[in-house]
Amino acid sequence: MQHNAFIQKQQYDREDAELLKRIQRADQRALSSLYDRYAPVLYPFGLRMAGSPEAAENLVQDVFVQVWEKADSYRSNHGSVYAWMVALCRVKAMEKIRPTNQKQRGHEVDATSPRGSSETEQKTTAAETIITLKGYTEEVRNSLRSLSKLELRLLELSYYDGQSQSDLARMLRIPLGTIKAKMRRGIQKLRQASAQEAK
Amino acid sequence: MTVKTEERHAQLELCIPYVFGRLNPGNRKQFEAHLTTGCEQCSGDLSGLYGAIALLPLLLRQEAPPPNVRQRLLSRISSKRPDQSRSERPTPQREKIAPPAAQPGHSWYLYATIVLGILLNIALAIWVNQLVATTASRSVQIADLTSELHKKQEVLDFLKAQRIEIVPLAGVDSGSGAYGKLLWDPAKQSALVQTASLPAQSEGKQYQLWALKEKKYFSIGVFDVTGEKENVVRVMTLSGGEKQNIESFEVTLEPKGGCAQPTSRVQLRGVTK
Numbered sequence: 001m002q003h004n005a006f007i008q009k010q011q012y013d014r015e016d017a018e019l020l021k022r023i024q025r026a027d028q029r030a031l032s033s034l035y036d037r038y039a040p041v042l043y044p045f046g047l048r049m050a051g052s053p054e055a056a057e058n059l060v061q062d063v064f065v066q067v068w069e070k071a072d073s074y075r076s077n078h079g080s081v082y083a084w085m086v087a088l089c090r091v092k093a094m095e096k097i098r099p100t101n102q103k104q105r106g107h108e109v110d111a112t113s114p115r116g117s118s119e120t121e122q123k124t125t126a127a128e129t130i131i132t133l134k135g136y137t138e139e140v141r142n143s144l145r146s147l148s149k150l151e152l153r154l155l156e157l158s159y160y161d162g163q164s165q166s167d168l169a170r171m172l173r174i175p176l177g178t179i180k181a182k183m184r185r186g187i188q189k190l191r192q193a194s195a196q197e198a199k
Numbered sequence: 200m201t202v203k204t205e206e207r208h209a210q211l212e213l214c215i216p217y218v219f220g221r222l223n224p225g226n227r228k229q230f231e232a233h234l235t236t237g238c239e240q241c242s243g244d245l246s247g248l249y250g251a252i253a254l255l256p257l258l259l260r261q262e263a264p265p266p267n268v269r270q271r272l273l274s275r276i277s278s279k280r281p282d283q284s285r286s287e288r289p290t291p292q293r294e295k296i297a298p299p300a301a302q303p304g305h306s307w308y309l310y311a312t313i314v315l316g317i318l319l320n321i322a323l324a325i326w327v328n329q330l331v332a333t334t335a336s337r338s339v340q341i342a343d344l345t346s347e348l349h350k351k352q353e354v355l356d357f358l359k360a361q362r363i364e365i366v367p368l369a370g371v372d373s374g375s376g377a378y379g380k381l382l383w384d385p386a387k388q389s390a391l392v393q394t395a396s397l398p399a400q401s402e403g404k405q406y407q408l409w410a411l412k413e414k415k416y417f418s419i420g421v422f423d424v425t426g427e428k429e430n431v432v433r434v435m436t437l438s439g440g441e442k443q444n445i446e447s448f449e450v451t452l453e454p455k456g457g458c459a460q461p462t463s464r465v466q467l468r469g470v471t472k
Contacts, residue, residue: 028273035269043264045256057268061275068276077234077242079249086253087218094220137257144254152258158219159255187215190251 012037016081023071031068038082039064042089048160049093059096063089094162143193151186154179209335214244218252226338229331236324353434357391360384366448368394368469379467381448383437390419390437395430397466400452407453408435409461411446419448421457445471 016037022030039060046056066088078084144152157163165183169176213230216222222230234241363382370377379394392408400406400423408419420435450467 028276031276032269032273035272039268040261040263041256041259043268044259044262047262048256048259053265057264057271060264060268061272064272065275077245077249079246079253083246083249083253086256087249091220137261140254140257144258155255159252162220164221187248187251190254191247193254194247194251 013080013082020067020071020074020081023068031064034067034081035064038085041082042085045086045089046093049090059089059093062092062096066092090159140193144189146192147186147189148182151182151189154183155186155190158183209332209339210238210241211244212335212339213331214241214248218245218248226331226334229327229334232324232327233331236328350432350434354391354432357382357384357389357434360386362386366469366471368392368448368450368467370396371465371468375466377467379450379469381469388437389434391432391434392422393430393432394422394424394450394467397424397431397450399426400424403455404452405455405457406466407451407457407461409449409451410437411449412444413446416449416460418457418459421453421455447471 016034019030019034023034042060042063043056046059047053050056050059063085067085074081074084078087147155154168157168158165163171165179166176168174169179172179210230210233213222213226217227217230234245363384366381366383368379368381376396377394377398378396379392382391382393384390394406397406405421406424407421410417410419419437420433422431422433422435424431448469448471449461449465451461451463451465453462
């Protein structure tokens with residue numbers, strides 16, 4: 001079943017590449033299709049990084065406008081089209097939103113606090129538009145069960161909040177060496193889960 | 200473009216901080232310049248890393264944005280771009296397929312200038328490449344020196360303690376020549392351990408310091424001896440009990456990361472009473 005979900009993801013990757021080619025030829029329907037598929041993933045990602053629905057909406061719009069305008073700039077070293085859009089979204093969030101939110105979020109963080117890891121806990125959704133990716137995301141969650149709570153928390157704080165490893169060591173009162181080792185291990189596990197897709 | 204193996208390795212170290220947005224603007228530009236040289240190793244690693252990190256948002260609860268976002272987006276892209284220029288512009292595939300247009304009347308020096316330009320670009324790319332490698336290796340050196348400085352500061356802070364007790368450590372095997380000291384700060388419950396002439400640890404091993412209390416071993420921490428006869432100084436926390444209850448401190452060689460109980464013979468021992 002897991003295998004099927006990853007095969008489905010490979011199919012998505014191929015379709016996305018085709019959609020991107022059509023977008024390069026100014027096909028608005030192709031952009032709509034890409035939007036339908038990934039806006040339900042990018043919007044909560046934007047919410048997590050930006051902190052407000054308005055900012056997240058603008059972020060999603062900005063990402064798809066950039067995809068529309070700069071589809072030619074996609075390169076294979078960006079990973080899949082989806083991975084490229086996630087990277088675009090994060091860069092835009094960091095550029096536009098993070099400087100203001102950083103000040104508001106300058107508080108201590110608990111490695112085991114509900115925010116973060118628990119927000120990634122499995123929750124179900126009723127929105128029909130996101131059913132397409134649902135099976136795949138469940139398989140991703142299964143494959144990432146090997147990540148410890150701390151590893152996941154460190155990756156989230158670093159990726160979503162832009163915290164440096166030394167900041168994390170100070171905030172969580174964990175030795176820097178441990179932070180580095182846990183993050184390296186976490187990235188390794190993410191890579192393994194991602195490589196599973198490619199098989 | 201040929202890049203030495205060790206340079207590629209150094210640049211591979213930059214992939215993770217690059218994806219996490221942790222490179223400073225200078226290093227980022229240099230790394231991006233390196234990518235333009237077509238380094239397959241870095242491009243492959245980067246692609247895998249982007250794919251891996253993109254799994255994180257999939258763990259969030261999925262939620263479609265409000266319907267008006269889609270309308271606003273479509274309105275933005277319609278108004279933003281008349282599309283005439285783009286529809287007439289060749290796709291990348293067409294650009295590749297299109298034969299280079301022969302320009303009549305160009306004299307030889309035009310081609311010489313083009314060749315010279317290409318050579319200059321290649322030279323520049325090599326120079327940037329070397330610069331990126333040097334910067335990466337300097338960054339690693341700075342990190343090592345900072346870590347070393349931090350350790351030395353830790354030792355100096357420890358030595359500021361008002362009262363320090365000393366427990367000499369001696370090699371258990373006759374003729375080993377290993378020795379050391381354990382300096383104990385009762386107020387902070389911390390210890391400074393110094394060892395000398397211990398044999399270098401083998402692959403997958405680390406030395407582990409133990410406290411023996413009421414015939415039970417309690418791990419204090421692990422440390423590395425990577426060089427033969429290396430002099431090691433480490434500050435460790437000695438939690439869980441008063442020194443009065445400790446019968447001796449002992450050092451053993453254990454699997455990397457340490458064990459719950461000693462599994463090998465004692466290398467150094469210091470009796471407290």
